[in-house]
Amino acid sequence: MAVADIDHLIGLIARLPGLGPRSARRVALALLRDPQRRMLPLARAMESAALSVKTCSFCGNLDVSDPCRICSDPDRLHDVVCVVENVSDLWALERAGAHRGVYQVLGGVLSALRGVGPEDLNVASLFERLKDGSVKEVILALGATVEGATTMYWLQERIMPFGVIVTRVAQGVPMGGALDVLDDGTLAAAVSSRRLL
Secondary structure (H helix, E strand, O other): OOOHHHHHHHHHOOOOOOOHHHHHHHHHHHHOHHHHHHHHHHHHHHHHHHOOOOOOOOOOOOOOOOOOOOOOOOOOOOOOEEEEEOEEEEEEEHHOOOEEEEEEEEEOEEOOOOOOHHHHOOOOHHHHHHOOOOOOOOEEEEEOOOOHHHHHHHHHHHHHHOOOEEOOOOOOOOOOHHHHOOOHHHHHHHHOOOOOO
16 A cells, blocks of 8 residues: 555545544554454445445435335334434434434534525425324424524424424433533523423
8 A cells, every 4th residue: 555545545534524634544544454354344334335325215314225214113103203403313312212203304404604595404305294294293303503493493483384293302401410510501591491390
């Protein structure tokens, strides 16, 4: 492997989210130290995933089948749709076992600064589900950011005419969190989202 090949590998790894040049060099070095056990299986797995993984036409999840395993699972609550920004949010909710319904992955949130408008969001299949009357509740599980709040408001305005219950995930104090270390926005959200014991 020539130096140019190594530099190219490091450059490709550095493009991944959360990895900069220094982290990319460490990853490349770990792969190159044992290419038979680390690099080649990773390359095969990446090629296989690139060829077999699809985007679910119902919800926007990534899976090897369309519809995905969640959308095609008869044991899921198909009348409760949880709207999330990205597939990583869906995976986090699934890991936590926090939602037994189905999902809608928007693929982003509204952002004037980044030029993301309503036409850029994956909402058409959500509105189709709402039109057929099979959905009873839509849970908006978007981030506590200005863009997330804007997107929630925009979605709520469009969902309400369907006569569907619209809820949002609670925000505030995390488990094990101390009040004196929380930022003002989180603390304010925790107080305003209080409930009876």
